[in-house]
Amino acid sequence: MSLGEFSLIERYFSEPAPAGALGVGDDAARIALPPGTALVACKDLLIEGRHFFPDVAARSLGHKALAVNLSDLAAMGAQPMACMLGLGLPRVDEAWLAEFAQGLHALARQSGCPLLGGDTVRHDAGVIVSVTALGTLPVDHPGLRRAAALPGDDIWVSGFLGAPDIALALLKGELTQNPALLDRLRSSLEYPVPRLSLGRALLSLAHAAIDVSDGLAQDLGHILMASRCGAILEEQALPVHPALADIEPVRLRQAILNGGDLYELCFTAPAAKRDQIDALSVKLAVPLSRVGSITNSPGLWLKDRRGQRLAVSPKGYDHFAGHA
Ligand code: ADP
Ligand code: MG
Numbered sequence: 120m121s122l123g124e125f126s127l128i129e130r131y132f133s134e135p136a137p138a139g140a141l142g143v144g145d146d147a148a149r150i151a152l153p154p155g156t157a158l159v160a161c162k163d164l165l166i167e168g169r170h171f172f173p174d175v176a177a178r179s180l181g182h183k184a185l186a187v188n189l190s191d192l193a194a195m196g197a198q199p200m201a202c203m204l205g206l207g208l209p210r211v212d213e214a215w216l217a218e219f220a221q222g223l224h225a226l227a228r229q230s231g232c233p234l235l236g237g238d239t240v241r242h243d244a245g246v247i248v249s250v251t252a253l254g255t256l257p258v259d260h261p262g263l264r265r266a267a268a269l270p271g272d273d274i275w276v277s278g279f280l281g282a283p284d285i286a287l288a289l290l291k292g293e294l295t296q297n298p299a300l301l302d303r304l305r306s307s308l309e310y311p312v313p314r315l316s317l318g319r320a321l322l323s324l325a326h327a328a329i330d331v332s333d334g335l336a337q338d339l340g341h342i343l344m345a346s347r348c349g350a351i352l353e354e355q356a357l358p359v360h361p362a363l364a365d366i367e368p369v370r371l372r373q374a375i376l377n378g379g380d381l382y383e384l385c386f387t388a389p390a391a392k393r394d395q396i397d398a399l400s401v402k403l404a405v406p407l408s409r410v411g412s413i414t415n416s417p418g419l420w421l422k423d424r425r426g427q428r429l430a431v432s433p434k435g436y437d438h439f440a441g442h443a
Pocket of ligand 2: 239
């Protein structure tokens, strides 16, 4: 690569490691686990043309590549500790790299998740970004597992639903152009905020949790499958993003139930925790909505505004759907 692989790494990806840790520059990184913790690890892979547009703002890509992993740590209730970056680049574009690195390092600093290493290779067929995030959980806590929902649990969702899905549809030209609306929704798609403090606080309140990356129906469906139970959602309780009031109702329902890229947390908790969860919402200034309940019988149902029960199919995003 023109700048040279090693000077590129040195210039853009060598932030100082935290005290006592070994970061970028040796054969591997080293970091001490805080006493009494277990290691939690996750990894996401983002490919140009599949997960992001070729002309996406590089800063947004740097942010999002880390954010989607922090969201997975949040959904376990874990505390971030460090991250690693795998990068495939068709060319060395320094302006692009500077923006990308800023987006990643800014979120890394903000969330206490410094970049400690990675690998950089040339990849002619487009940009590939893969971040591995490492975090910790108390050694005696299994984390917020998908399999831990119980019949009778309330179902909760953080934040608002629908915005990134509508933003994506506007960018793709699937909805009539509306620059003012796109302005309001764009950051939800490009700069998702991982719910880390919420996830950690839920360790003592929630049973199961998942982050909504592929759509509420599909991701809640993973909890139901793992926990061998069903659920009913109340349509009127679903927290629709306030900017979406004018979206046609059928399209809106699709955005709310099946829209991905959201990175809010969906979690289940016993009814006895309602007051504490409401108080947590105030304390963290994060909207938390009670949207339904876990049932004994399998299946996912939506009770609409007229009280009718509709079966919900988990049609979120599936990379292999139709490619059997
Ligand atoms: P090796 O050949 O031993 O795998 P590299 O030459 O690939 O080592 O990497 C040199 C150092 O730079 C290592 O510490 C590695 O973790 C780090 N590194 C390489 N690419 C990245 C990247 N994209 N982000 C952060 N660190 C990186
Ligand atoms: Mg290498």
